[in-house]
Amino acid sequence: MSTHADTHAHDDHGHHHKETFVTKYIFSQDHKMIAKQYLITGTIMGVVGIIMSLLFRMQIAWPEEPNVIFEALLGKWAPEGVMDADIYLALVTIHGTIMVFFVLTAGLSGTFSNLLIPLQIGARDMASGFLNMVSYWLFFLSSVIMVISLFVQTGPAAAGWTIYPPLSALPLAQPGSGAGMTLWLVSMAIFIASSLLGSLNYIVTVINLRTKGMSMTRLPLTIWAFFVTAIIGVVSFPVLLSAALLLIMDRSFGTSFFLSDIFIQGEVLHYQGGSPVLFEHLFWFLGHPEVYIVLLPALGITSEIIATNSRKPIFGYRAMVASILAIAFLSTIVWGHHMFVSGMNPFLGSVFTFTTLLIAIPSAVKAFNYITTLWKGNLQLNPAMLFSIGLVSTFITGGLTGIILGDSALDINVHDTYFVVAHFHLVMGISALYGMFAGIYHWYPKMFGRMLNKNLGYIHFWVTAICAYGVFFPMHFIGMAGLPRRYYTNSNFPLFDDLANVNVVITVFALVGAAFQLVFLYNFFSSIFFGKKAEQNPWKSNTLEWTTPVEHIHGNWPGAIPHVHRWAYDYSKPGHEADFVPQNIPLMEGEEELQH
DSSP states (O other), X not given: XXXXXXXXXXXXXHHHTTOOHIIIIISOOOHHHHHHHHHHHHXXXXXXXXXXXXXXXXXXXXXTOOOHHHHHHHGGGSGGGOOOHHHHHHHHHHHHHIIIIIIIIIIIIIHXXXXXXXXXXXXXXXXXXHHHHHHHHHHHHHHHHHHHGGGOTTOBOOSTTTTOTTTTTOTTSSGGGSHHHHHHHHHHHHHHHHHHHHHXXXXXXXXXXXXXXXXXXXXXXXXXXXXXXXXXHHHHHHHHHHHHHHHHHHHHSOOOSSOOSOEETTEEOSOOSXXXXXXXXXXXXXXXXXXXXXXXXXXXXXXXXXXXXXXXXXXXXXXXXXXXHHHHHHHTTOGGGGGTTTTOOHHHHHHHHHHHHHTHHXXXXXXXXXXXXXXXXXXOOOHHHHHHHHHHHHHHHHHHHHHHHTSHHHHHHXXXXXXXXXXXXXXXXXXXXXXXXXXXXXXXXXXXXXXXXXXXHHHHHHHHHHHXXXXXXXXXXXXXXXXXXXXXXXXXXXXXXXXXHHHHHHHHHHHHHHHTHHHHHHHHHHHHHHSOBOOSOTTOOOSGGGGSOSSOOTTSSSSSOOOOOSOSOOBSOTTOSSSBOOTXXXXXXXXXXXXX
């Protein structure tokens, strides 16, 4: 089998020079190129999502004040520069959709699962290069449709990113319930098909294509995270697809899965027998595992980077693997904590409270293990390491508020306030973005053969970290004061007048933080052409991807695939001159393999 694979790789390498521009850069089946395609598409969508968040933040800070930016970007939706209430909810909806699915799910998982799974397990490529290519192009198509929905005459989807019926199920409910909502559903159906194809490919690759010696207990934690993330996706994404298809039937074919006893302007509609709460169950059965589909790859990346830059073995490897598996299982039985105020039976609420508090245990195991790995390490504080430590910080601060929201009695007081916005942006949004940035800084040399500018990386980290807390920390307090989320202005409520200044401070931090992402974008795109050329193993790391040549070739390794003789975290091991021992180095006489 190995000989056949090597021969095949040499044949591939021979054809490599005859590739056209289209087969190499556009319809590529090489996992490394597909990873770059995911990354750049996800980055572009991220820019769109962040611009939307700035628009609605400016509206909240300075409500009903004319703004030339609104007039320029929103056109008829901002007459005389004053934002229309309908477009406000549409911006919130599309911002949430883009950031959760297109940036943090596809941009993060699609990029690094594609790049690292074959390289770190010692495979020539993914199990199916063709399906991998189809997966990316379905993602690209769904991104295009989502962006097109912004330009529909009646406006983009405007039912919140959770698209609860009846706003999403009745085309006449409001302007954003028309064609924009239909495009949203079509885009998400294609996106889910893309995610499922990708996930199945990742699972098969990890199970079947590991190199000789790469047992499951020698896999880097990155691969464990990507592998388990793919399994969660295969289990939970089809449920959202079913919800979207049933919603399309309610909208277009007169069914009433989610609709019952609807009145519009005194007129009784013909719908009966459906339940909007059924939609909530279907949506959140994906929606909560989705948090970990976003978070686990970021945590896996962090495990690798913290061990490498602490120059010591990761603490508690088996406990880390067990916590990933426990999170995967528990994440599928906690969805009801999003529905404590939906009229749920209090007994059922107490069950979901129990499972929600239970998932804090494996999450805490990961946090403690990161801290213990850092403890007394020989820390190399490069930008990737700083973003990884930043992730540990936001994971802890965001996770603590999750304990409050996971308790059904406490949650009722702060549900649908800015407290919830603060919680999930810190624990999921910012943490996952930090993981994504850490991964880009760490594996950029592997992707592009160049180094990013370290000083620009430091500026990017510190401004981003200060502004992220500047935006989301005050939100906890205005949430506890009762400020509801998704209101386009609070000026009609004298109760909230004292909170107006806090919203201005939050918006200023958001504007500054977003502006400094331009530093990252400049660093990213200019370094592709002008960055310092990378050496083969710039971080002195142990995993297999750093044994491949800097120049990309088909099949990853020019000769035979290296065999694995040890786990991925032999840093500062007694008896070795260097403070790292790559996985393909055989054990010395008398040397024991570390028991993780």
